[in-house]
Amino acid sequence: xxxxxxxxxxxxxxxxxxxxxxxxxxxxxxxxxxxxxxxxxxxxxxxxxxxxxxxxxxxxxxxxxxxxxxxxxxxxxxxxxxxxxxxxxxxxxxxxxxxxxxxxxxxxxxxxxxxxxxxxxxxxxxxxxxxxxxxxxxxxxxxxxxxxxxxxxxxxxxxxxxxxxxxxxxxxxxxxxxxxxxxxxxxxxxxxxxxxxxxxxxxxxxxxxxxxxxxxxxxxxxxxxxxxxxxxxxxxxxxxxxxxxxxxxxxxxxxxxxxxxxxxxxxxxxxxxxxxxxx
Amino acid sequence: xxxxxxxxxxxxxxxxxxxxxxxxxxxxxxxxxxxxxxxxxxxxxxxxxxxxxxxxxxxxxxxxxxxxxxxxxxxxxxxxxxxxxxxxxxxxxxxxxxxxxxxxxxxxxxxxxxxxxxxxxxxxxxxxxxxxxxxxxxxxxxxxxxxxxxxxxxxxxxxxxxxxxxxxxxxxxxxxxxxxxxxxxxxxxxxxxxxxxxxxxxxxxxxxxxxxxxxxxxxxxxxxxxxxxxxxxxxxxxxxxxxxxxxxxxxxxxxxxxxxxxxxxxxxx
Ligand SMILES: Nc1ncnc2c1ncn2[C@@H]1O[C@H](COP(=O)(O)OP(=O)(O)OP(=O)(O)O)[C@@H](O)[C@H]1O
Ligand SMILES: Nc1ncnc2c1ncn2[C@@H]1O[C@H](COP(=O)(O)OP(=O)(O)OP(=O)(O)O)[C@@H](O)[C@H]1O
Ligand SMILES: [Mg+2]
Ligand SMILES: [Mg+2]
Numbered sequence: 001x002x003x004x005x006x007x008x009x010x011x012x013x014x015x016x017x018x019x020x021x022x023x024x025x026x027x028x029x030x031x032x033x034x035x036x037x038x039x040x041x042x043x044x045x046x047x048x049x050x051x052x053x054x055x056x057x058x059x060x061x062x063x064x065x066x067x068x069x070x071x072x073x074x075x076x077x078x079x080x081x082x083x084x085x086x087x088x089x090x091x092x093x094x095x096x097x098x099x100x101x102x103x104x105x106x107x108x109x110x111x112x113x114x115x116x117x118x119x120x121x122x123x124x125x126x127x128x129x130x131x132x133x134x135x136x137x138x139x140x141x142x143x144x145x146x147x148x149x150x151x152x153x154x155x156x157x158x159x160x161x162x163x164x165x166x167x168x169x170x171x172x173x174x175x176x177x178x179x180x181x182x183x184x185x186x187x188x189x190x191x192x193x194x195x196x197x198x199x200x201x202x203x204x205x206x207x208x209x210x211x212x213x214x215x216x217x218x219x220x221x222x223x224x225x226x227x228x229x230x231x232x233x234x235x236x237x238x239x240x241x242x243x244x245x246x247x248x249x250x251x252x253x254x255x256x257x258x259x260x261x262x263x264x265x266x267x268x269x270x271x272x273x274x275x276x277x278x279x
Numbered sequence: 280x281x282x283x284x285x286x287x288x289x290x291x292x293x294x295x296x297x298x299x300x301x302x303x304x305x306x307x308x309x310x311x312x313x314x315x316x317x318x319x320x321x322x323x324x325x326x327x328x329x330x331x332x333x334x335x336x337x338x339x340x341x342x343x344x345x346x347x348x349x350x351x352x353x354x355x356x357x358x359x360x361x362x363x364x365x366x367x368x369x370x371x372x373x374x375x376x377x378x379x380x381x382x383x384x385x386x387x388x389x390x391x392x393x394x395x396x397x398x399x400x401x402x403x404x405x406x407x408x409x410x411x412x413x414x415x416x417x418x419x420x421x422x423x424x425x426x427x428x429x430x431x432x433x434x435x436x437x438x439x440x441x442x443x444x445x446x447x448x449x450x451x452x453x454x455x456x457x458x459x460x461x462x463x464x465x466x467x468x469x470x471x472x473x474x475x476x477x478x479x480x481x482x483x484x485x486x487x488x489x490x491x492x493x494x495x496x497x498x499x500x501x502x503x504x505x506x507x508x509x510x511x512x513x514x515x516x517x518x519x520x521x522x523x524x525x526x527x528x529x530x531x532x533x534x535x536x537x538x539x540x541x542x543x544x545x546x547x548x
Contacts, residue, residue: 167420174515176318201421241449246519250548253544269522
């Protein structure tokens with residue numbers, strides 16, 4: 001078993017009012033082989049939900065189980081954090097060392113690698129995220145927004161977690177960086193059969209990469225299925241305030257203009273053009 | 280009339296790192312809506328911080344609203360510019376959302392009624408009216424961005440700079456903010472949008488592309504995005520409709536009507 005939510009709810013302990021940030025979530029995620037996208041309206045509970053998956057938050061009600069460890073107060077949570085790596089929505093809150101190199105080495109050192117090994121790891125992952133070694137001695141706080149995100153991702157990759165969770169990993173990356181980063185996650189998923197979970201507002205990321213999509217709405221999980229079943233159903237897309245992926249949008253306009261009935265659930269350029277040949 | 284005039288501007292943070300902006304020459308007209316694009320680290324945020332006087336230029340000149348920016352008059356310049364930072368947390372000062380939006384207004388000598396009216400109006404505009412008494416730091420990512428945008432818009436300045444201000448909004452939220460910006464531009468405000476979203480850039484009047492600290496493209500979206508090679512060199516991507524057109528060509532699919540529609544479409548999505 002990978003990650004299991006059993007009727008999980010969570011409320012933030014704020015002074016004023018109490019509102020559930022997630023409510024009655026039931027969910028089961030396999031330890032390997034999944035590439036899941038979590039989508040939904042601003043404030044719907046996505047970040048809150050995934051922070052339960054590596055024990056950064058503990059449920060107010062219900063049970064969370066990660067790799068057979070029940071996530072409760074007092075339980076040892078380090079094994080969970082080692083196996084489930086998470087990149088935050090705001091990468092700056094993940095960075096804290098004085099150099100990029102030390103920052104990346106922190107996780108591996110913590111989980112038992114020698115200094116030499118951790119150094120090597122840092123050199124390896126920095127180039128994987130599209131930065132060169134000149135960044136290693138720099139302060140992680142004197143970087144551009146996209147560079148910070150890349151360093152935060154590098155730090156988690158260096159830990160080689162079994163499950164990789166990314167909160168809006170493409171935000172702040174330049175367009176080519178977005179594609180490269182998604183291809184990187186895809187290759188980790190495919191090569192090592194790892195489960196990758198990502199939160200995103202980018203519908204192209206969902207349609208082009210995910211094999212399962214979870215929709216959150218007002219603290220509740222309202223959809224759990226395939227991208228085709230989601231985007232193929234216009235009413236759902238509207239109800240959940242989502243949008244269509246770009247190639248579907250193009251196809252829709254073309255069907256309209258040509259008064260044709262080509263298949264609109266096209267997720268990539270090839271499929272779109274294959275349909276267009278029928279015009 | 281040029282509301283911003285930048286001449287021969289260069290900038291560096293440190294000698295080791297070298298120049299981050301090189302020979303920037305740029306005039307922005309009052310009422311223009313300009314998008315600034317470029318790879319990570321190309322200098323977009325640095326440029327915006329120089330324009331509002333948060334960083335001190337090393338050489339060249341910046342004129343905002345007919346006043347030359349120099350040490351000592353940043354505050355005067357900032358009366359005509361508001362900025363939404365890339366990380367909204369960097370701009371929150373108030374203990375509640377309401378205080379936070381009010382803070383920016385406090386220097387503007389507004390009546391109490393006017394202040395309340397603006398807080399009301401702009402928090403509704405970004406759908407955050409129900410959050411006025413919450414702490415800005417205890418909000419979701421998208422909620423923070425909405426509050427930061429409301430705070431900047433409420434200042435009602437002539438120039439508004441948005442540094443990836445909508446990057447964490449859901450699709451509906453993004454289009455709502457874009458609608459709001461359009462309506463502000465109709466009211467003759469000058470808008471500078473720094474973004475990685477090509478679908479947003481195509482809606483602007485003008486697109487400026489930075490590559491390694493230099494301006495490499497500057498023009499109307501339909502001219503700029505045609506320059507496929509320079510676009511790719513700058514870390515950007517070719518517009519989806521243009522990719523379809525290229526693919527049709529590659530596969531020898533000749534359909535004039537289809538091509539025409541795709542061309543038109545390229546500037547709307
Ligand atoms: N405070 C700082 N100290 C030193 N160097 C910096 C600092 N802030 C940014 N830089 C460097 O200056 C260059 C330009 O950074 P800037 O933040 O302007 O880029 P950007 O175009 O906004 O990138 P992004 O798309 O990632 O936000 C980068 O190489 C960055 O590493
Ligand atoms: N630290 C906190 N304290 C109190 N309330 C919070 C805190 N963090 C989030 N919330 C509230 O909990 C709800 C869910 O927030 P969460 O961050 O999980 O949303 P999200 O789906 O990730 O949204 P976004 O897409 O904007 O990032 C929101 O209404 C938010 O205001
Ligand atoms: Mg979030
Ligand atoms: Mg930036």
